[in-house]
Amino acid sequence: MRTTKLTSSRIVRTGATFALALGLCGMKANAQLSSNPDKFLGNITTSYNVDYGNEKFYTLWNQITPENESKWSSIEGNNDGWSWGGCDNAYNYAKKHNFPFKFHCLIWGAQYPGWLDKLSTEKQYEEIVEWMDAIKRKYPDLPMIDVVNEAVPGHQRAPYKAALGGDGKTGYDWIIKAFEMAHERWPDAILIYNDYNTFQWQRQQFIDLVRTLRDAGAPIDAYGCQSHDLTDMNFSNFKSAMTEIQNALKMPMYSTEYDIGTSDDALQLQRYKEQIPYMWEADYCAGITLWGYIYGRTWTTDGNSGIIKDGKDRPAMTWLREYMKTDAAKNAKSPFPGMVKEAS
Secondary structure, three states, X not given: OOOOOOOOOOOXXXXXXXXXXXXXXXXXXXXXXXXXXXXXXXXXXXXXXXXXXXXXXXXXXXXXXXXXXXXXXXXXXXXXXXXXXXXXXXXXXXXXXXXXXEEXXXXXXXXOOHHHHHOOHHXXXXXXXXXXXXXXXXXXXXXXXXXXXXXXXXXOOOOOHHHHOOOOOOOOHHHHHHHHHHHHHOOOOEEEEEEOOOOOOOHHHHHHHHHHHHHOXXXXXXXXXXXXXXXXXXXXXXXXXXXXXXXXXXXXXXXXXXXXXXXXXXXXXXXXXXXXXXXXXXXXXXXXXXOOOEOOOOOOHHHOOOOEEOOEEOHHHHHHHHHOOOHHHHOOOOOOHHHOOOOO
């Protein structure tokens, strides 16, 4: 796999960060699928629970993202009516088992509290500040954050973006502002721009957006390629798309929401065998988060992206267990050694 030189000039290793990396990774359970110390194979909460099914989450996965519990509407559905329980469960679980927790997400044009629409632009900004400050008080040491989610044209851009400066000179001033605000509060967190299946759709718009943030000096550390709906994407096109994005951006990448939604075991297995190693073994890929794993409990049709069904492995899960034992999986390099950002 070709090694890509990363362009961020803000990254410098420190002894303190190295110690943190050891703390995160040195104590993880051997039973987890990934034993690679530098990149994670993660998953999400299931039906607002962490442990769900016959096997405990921490025995399979070594990173967690709340599917919904950390979204603004879930936490502050009523103005100042904070509800942290679901997010706390995932955050504390990650702490207990010494693996990364990702906050998903600060700013998005969906699943934000409806009461925000009734406020003036000035008041919206005050509420955004209050929202981020509240998260900072609750979770001062977040290791990873999806700062802005799904903002390419045609997706659900935040209708309150004017409060963050609107399009401005770059076309994305509001996103730059969101990243600056996140960096002020979590300077050691990996700050991610996350968008829907850019391997397959709106690839150039995604590239243009992330490149604009990067070139404007926004404190963006990685891009997140949600990996939904790849079931019908042949391997040649997948490789070409992933290479095109990386060649344009030359930044760390996460596969943030991987799922193959089909009841066809053979097709799901084929896509896992093609796509997972290609992403995992790329030096610029820092980790993969599957978007659910229990059949019937994922967002896809009938929950058919699940890879454990009725307590038994589907072929894709059987393969995944074996692949993660290989030397190629164990030794794959990452742009974030120890799964943490090197301190700025």
